[in-house]
Amino acid sequence: MRTPTSVPPDGGGAAAVVLRDVSVRLGGRSVLRHVTTTVPAGCWMTVVGANGAGKSTLLRAVMGLVAHEGSVSVHGTPSSALSPRERARRLALVPQTPVLAPGMTVGTYVLLGRMAHMGPFARESSTDLRAVTGVLQRLGATELAPRQLTTLSGGEAQRVVIARALAQHAPVLLLDEPTGSLDIGHQLEVLDLVEELRHEVGLTVLCTMHDLTLAGQYADQMLLLADGEVAAFGTPAEVLTEATLSKHYRATVRVLHDGDRLIVVPIRSRVGHCGTAHEAPADQEDT
Amino acid sequence: MNPTGTAAGRSEQATGPQRLAGRWLGAGLVAVAVAVVAGVMIGPVRLGPGPVIRELVQLRSGLSDTESTIVWQFRLPRVVLGLMVGAVLATGGGAYQATFRNPLADPYLLGVAGGAGFGATLVLVSDGAWSSPAMVPLGAFAGAIVAMALTYLLGRAANYGGATVSLVLAGVAVSAFFTAMQTYLQQRNQDDIRRVYSWILGRLSTSGWHDVALLAPYAVVSLAVLLAYRRRLDVLAVGDEEALSLGADPRRIRLVVVLAATLGTAAAVAVSGLIVFVGIIVPHLVRMMVGASARIVLPLSLLFGAAFLALTDLVARTILAPAELPIGVVTAFLGAPFFVLVLRSSHQRDR
Numbered sequence A: 001m002r003t004p005t006s007v008p009p010d011g012g013g014a015a016a017v018v019l020r021d022v023s024v025r026l027g028g029r030s031v032l033r034h035v036t037t038t039v040p041a042g043c044w045m046t047v048v049g050a051n052g053a054g055k056s057t058l059l060r061a062v063m064g065l066v067a068h069e070g071s072v073s074v075h076g077t078p079s080s081a082l083s084p085r086e087r088a089r090r091l092a093l094v095p096q097t098p099v100l101a102p103g104m105t106v107g108t109y110v111l112l113g114r115m116a117h118m119g120p121f122a123r124e125s126s127t128d129l130r131a132v133t134g135v136l137q138r139l140g141a142t143e144l145a146p147r148q149l150t151t152l153s154g155g156e157a158q159r160v161v162i163a164r165a166l167a168q169h170a171p172v173l174l175l176d177e178p179t180g181s182l183d184i185g186h187q188l189e190v191l192d193l194v195e196e197l198r199h200e201v202g203l204t205v206l207c208t209m210h211d212l213t214l215a216g217q218y219a220d221q222m223l224l225l226a227d228g229e230v231a232a233f234g235t236p237a238e239v240l241t242e243a244t245l246s247k248h249y250r251a252t253v254r255v256l257h258d259g260d261r262l263i264v265v266p267i268r269s270r271v272g273h274c275g276t277a278h279e280a281p282a283d284q285e286d287t
Numbered sequence B: 001m002n003p004t005g006t007a008a009g010r011s012e013q014a015t016g017p018q019r020l021a022g023r024w025l026g027a028g029l030v031a032v033a034v035a036v037v038a039g040v041m042i043g044p045v046r047l048g049p050g051p052v053i054r055e056l057v058q059l060r061s062g063l064s065d066t067e068s069t070i071v072w073q074f075r076l077p078r079v080v081l082g083l084m085v086g087a088v089l090a091t092g093g094g095a096y097q098a099t100f101r102n103p104l105a106d107p108y109l110l111g112v113a114g115g116a117g118f119g120a121t122l123v124l125v126s127d128g129a130w131s132s133p134a135m136v137p138l139g140a141f142a143g144a145i146v147a148m149a150l151t152y153l154l155g156r157a158a159n160y161g162g163a164t165v166s167l168v169l170a171g172v173a174v175s176a177f178f179t180a181m182q183t184y185l186q187q188r189n190q191d192d193i194r195r196v197y198s199w200i201l202g203r204l205s206t207s208g209w210h211d212v213a214l215l216a217p218y219a220v221v222s223l224a225v226l227l228a229y230r231r232r233l234d235v236l237a238v239g240d241e242e243a244l245s246l247g248a249d250p251r252r253i254r255l256v257v258v259l260a261a262t263l264g265t266a267a268a269v270a271v272s273g274l275i276v277f278v279g280i281i282v283p284h285l286v287r288m289m290v291g292a293s294a295r296i297v298l299p300l301s302l303l304f305g306a307a308f309l310a311l312t313d314l315v316a317r318t319i320l321a322p323a324e325l326p327i328g329v330v331t332a333f334l335g336a337p338f339f340v341l342v343l344r345s346s347h348q349r350d351r
Helices: A055-063 A084-090 A106-117 A126-138 A154-167 A184-201 A212-218 A242-249 B006-015 B022-041 B049-056 B065-100 B112-125 B135-158 B162-188 B190-200 B209-228 B230-236 B240-245 B250-272 B278-290 B294-318 B327-350
Strands: A015-026 A029-040 A044-049 A069-074 A091-094 A172-176 A204-208 A221-226 A229-234 A252-258 A261-267
Touching: A015 A055, A015 A204, A029 A055, A029 A069, A029 A204, A029 A221, A029 A229, A044 A055, A044 A184, A044 A212, A055 A069, A055 A091, A055 A172, A055 A204, A084 A091, A084 A106, A084 B240, A091 A154, A091 B240, A106 A126, A106 A154, A106 B230, A126 A154, A126 B006, A154 A184, A172 A184, A184 A204, A184 A212, A212 A261, A221 A242, A229 A242, A242 A252, B022 B049, B022 B065, B022 B294, B049 B065, B065 B209, B065 B230, B065 B250, B065 B278, B065 B294, B112 B135, B112 B162, B112 B250, B135 B162, B135 B209, B135 B250, B162 B190, B209 B230, B209 B250, B209 B294, B230 B240, B230 B250, B230 B294, B240 B250, B278 B294, B278 B327, B294 B327
Parallel strands: A044 A204, A044 A221, A091 A172, A172 A204
Antiparallel strands: A015 A029, A015 A069, A221 A229, A252 A261
16 A cells, blocks of 8 residues: 555644534535534544434535535645545545446446546556555455456445545545445454554544444544534543433433443333334434 | 566556457457458449458559449448448447446437437528538537437436436437427428438438548547547446546536537438437447446447448348448347347346
8 A cells, every 4th residue: 555645744633624614505404504623634533423414414515525605624725625636636435325337347446546646538557557456455355356346245345435435545535334234244344444544544534424332433533413513522432422322313322331442222212012022223224 | 566567567457447358459340341341342343352452452453443443432432431420320329328327328319310410401401601511510510419408408307217218208309309390391492302301311322432521520529539538438437426526527528528429420410311229239239248338338339330330331232232221221120129128128227
């Protein structure tokens, strides 16, 4: 792996992404309201919140994919002053439900991550090819290169999408529900991979996640959104409290302590008829 | 990593994008060569393959002066026109399909040809400076652009039964409208009706090198732009939002590609009339062989499209000899069943 092409000039400790008073309206509905937060360079910040709280919208606003009020700046430059190409060199997004184009090979797909580095006709240079090879090697996905995207398993596909984002060599990685469709083994594998890469190449990570226990184990900082507003912010221990979570997820929640780790368990409040207790309601898929 | 080492080079070959394999490129070139030789050999006066090949590469061929004239003034221009029209229609079809992420996007189904036909007819029946033959492609282009825009807007607004189907339905409506207007124009101008009518059915003319010269600049510009943009087209396959997040400008890519494909198609329509389904058959067969990546599909569609149309024209002018079948009839005969196959497979994928 090579280091990103544009590391923050003032090194670690500086702000990678700053949101000031960011509001988004979608279809007449206010989805994000006056969100202000700072993601320090090298930090892993995870955004949590109930379905429809505005988590994905926050990432899309940072990526410049949705019109917003307020300001977003990336390494000190206002996002609105950046072209899509310049933005893609600074921010790489792993979408929640990536489009896996039928008939496209993994190699061609990962090369799309180099788009922002290529000339007007997108002719790949040897640097671009080396980036693709390096990323696939690092993710242990070299043998996937000739495969068609549509033949990949969920875990393989997620690795390939992350590979495309890493091929952008952007210093900030935005992950929208990176573990949404994965089993617990692959969830840990993907998150461990991001954590390793963060240290190897000095990535800043801004991530949305539903699984609060996992979120707490990987994040340096957490931001809880409720109805588009910042409801809580701080370290996982500060955000993941029974009172806060119960209030904003409208569910009874127990937070267990396993050493430093916090384990968040949803508790079923009503017992089903016939006296048989069913399983506690699981986290729902995001929409 | 060792950038100069052969091992690294090989692994980049293996992990990089899908490449145009030499054997497919070779197959395409062979197909074009076969189409040229067959197209020049076969006709009322039959010529041998050996002399034809020698004549074409300017060696002593042993052909008489008359035969040489047949080759250079009658058959070769027609074959070259067929190659150009086929290349433009097939590459344009492949480009429309990648742009709209729609396997049924074809110049004819999108109404582009109908609009081009109307524009060209308008020029043909008009008086004065406007009616010069050189104006026909421009009239066709203007009509094609208007029709293309209408189809796209209608298809987006309708959204009936999925994006694929609504785009095609919108194209059918737009085509019908422009065809109706064109028919009205043509019936009102009885003097030009024969000229217009033979043109509608689609034919590769026998007017020597004139039509070739008329089409060539448009074909070259259209094909050059489409080939230059073939790698950019791949990014559209992941949808506009992801394309934008990857640093591409999907709307600009789409605009450039649609303009280039429409320019080529309109010029081809202006010269050769309505030749249907080539833009679907050829790119679809190519995708079945090599996958859907536009960077590979477009150059192969160019070669196989060229060969396909030149050979189809050979069938059209020999099967009922001495009479000639309009080439549009032959491509429709082959293309209609093919269209049903594509519709079936794409319909299943839409669900």
